[in-house]
Amino acid sequence: MEIQNSTVKDIDTIFCLYKKATDFQKMKSAVPWPDFDRELVEKEINEKRQWKIVIDNKIACVWATAESDPQIWLKRNQEPSIYIHRISTNPDFRGQHLVKEIVKWSRLYAKTNNKKYVRMDTVGENFGLINHYKKSGFDFLGLSELKNTNGLPAHYQNATVSLFQMLV
Structure with a gap:
């Protein structure tokens, strides 16, 4: 297993994994992801913020990182943090x-x-998902109702989010 930055060559696989994750979310009656903007993912790749786990030369999982997330984390965003977004695991x-x-790597x-x-x-x-993330080492901080969602993906519009963090 190896963790690497995703490349532009991975973009079709990334979107395939997003589609599979969205289908799984629908099956589990969770809030499904919208169709993400290809330019967003290309930007993350170019900024070295899109990641992948490779196992046996296959992409097993992808996620993105950010160094700031003020619309979701409000005043807490001022604390130096890394934010993980869109973890999507290959069903295989x-x-x-x-x-x-990802937790070991991110710490x-x-x-x-x-x-x-x-x-x-x-x-x-x-x-x-809350229990899964807690078992993975995150503290569940509770729910937060989003106020300003301008520019965020569609599933954040008029949403309440579950917040998780772990001390490094």
């Missing part, structure tokens, strides 16, 4: 605890970049 690799691998990444927290959110109150 489900059950292999890849979120725990080291955050420490190397002088961050205090690793943070993430999910739209809605998805108890299964």
Whole structure:
């Protein structure tokens, strides 16, 4: 298993994984992801903020990072943190605890970049996902109702989010 930056060559696979994740969210009656903008993902790739886990030369999981997330984290955004977004696991690799691998990687990444927290959110109150992230080492901070969602992806509009963080 290796963690690497995603490349432009990965973009079709990334969108395929997003589609599979969205289908899974619908099956689980969770808030499904919208269709993400290809330019957003290309920008993340160019900025070295789109990541992948590669196992046996296959992309097993992808996610994006950000160094700021003020619309979701409000005043807490001032604390030095790394924010994880859009974890999407290839169904062929489900059950292999890849979120725990992302946690190990993100803690080291955050420490190397002088961050205090690793943070993430999910739209809605998805108890299964909340428990999964707690088992992976995150503290569940509760629900937060978003006020200003201008420029955020569609699933954040008029949404309540579950907030998670872990001290580095």
